[in-house]
Amino acid sequence: MTSLTTDSELPRVHGFLSAFRRRQAARTVDFPGGFAVFDEAYALSRGNNHLLVDGPVAPEALPDLADELQGSLPYRHVQVLDEEVAAACRGPMERAGYGRSPSLVMCHRGPVPAHGGAREVDLDVLREPATASWSRFAPGASPELVRDMVERRAARRRGAEVVRFLAAYSAGGEVAAWVDLYLDPASGIAQIEDLVTAEAHLGQGHAGAVLDTALHLAAEAGCTTRFLTARPTDWPHRWYGRKGFQAIGTATRFERA
Incomplete structure (x- = not known):
């Protein structure tokens, strides 16, 4: 696995991801520490219907909050941007039956390539x-x-x-x-x-x-x-x-x- 480094770009990336989800959504519902996004046109797409935690949240309350906001969906899907917040949420979410799947955020640090012809x-x-x-x-x-x-x-x-x-x-x-x-x-x-x-x-x-x-x-x-x-x-x-x-x-x- 690629080693991680502390990086000043990460908060900016998080801000972009948050703004993108808000703008893309057909409907949003705010809660302390984040917001839920919904788009009934793509109801089976978890990428369009989920909770996004982009700030401090009460970890023990998160499973019940997901049930409340996603009650009409056949799944529960919560995304947490900050690593420390995700670590605090891991125990309560796993006890509530959730699986955990981290993704690497990767920034380009190499030379800019020539146009690839796409x-x-x-x-x-x-x-x-x-x-x-x-x-x-x-x-x-x-x-x-x-x-x-x-x-x-x-x-x-x-x-x-x-x-x-x-x-x-x-x-x-x-x-x-x-x-x-x-x-x-x-x-x-x-x-x-x-x-x-x-x-x-x-x-x-x-x-x-x-x-x-x-x-x-x-x-x-x-x-x-x-x-x-x-x-x-x-x-x-x-x-x-x-x-x-x-x-x-x-x-x-x-x-x-």
């Missing part, structure tokens, strides 16, 4: 390859869940000042890899999210093409803080490390079916 595309271009990719990531997922996971990308356009969807194409003209890029030039922050390579095009350099393009465009827009999140138990975080990213902290998800 193109900006609209949602219609990504719909078919994104749908197909879910059979690999979640083979037992229902058609309704896959629909929400694919179509929720439309809501992301609300999340940041500039939202761009990038794709690299194979020699045969197929979409081979894609990624989201969220830009806030005013604050100088950019997030890279949801990088996927189509199974038929793995190992051919397409992921690097879309990542290099995203980093280049972010730097071109004046975003000196360029970050993404990655699970510490999966291999991609090591690949990101080779691409110039460094882990600066973690964000934690607590989930219960």
Whole structure:
């Protein structure tokens, strides 16, 4: 696992993540220490329906709060940005039946690459390859869940000042890899999210093409803080490390079916 370092950029990243979730949501409900986001159009997407803890919270009260606010949903999903707050919440959440899943927050510290040759595309271009990719990531997922996971990308356009969807194409003209890029030039922050390579095009350099393009465009827009999140138990975080990213902290998800 990549070692973590204390970093002054982390509070700015947390602020960006918080603002993005508020702006993306169709509806929010504030509570002491955070807020809940909801979007009934994508009810099965936990990324669009969850509690986000972005400040001090009462750990023992959090499980009951999640039940109260997410009572109509078939799951419970709570995200905690601060590591110390997440550590304090771990015991109460695990006693209430929640699983814990940390993600690394990784900032780009390498040289800005040349444009990778990926193109900006609209949602219609990504719909078919994104749908197909879910059979690999979640083979037992229902058609309704896959629909929400694919179509929720439309809501992301609300999340940041500039939202761009990038794709690299194979020699045969197929979409081979894609990624989201969220830009806030005013604050100088950019997030890279949801990088996927189509199974038929793995190992051919397409992921690097879309990542290099995203980093280049972010730097071109004046975003000196360029970050993404990655699970510490999966291999991609090591690949990101080779691409110039460094882990600066973690964000934690607590989930219960």
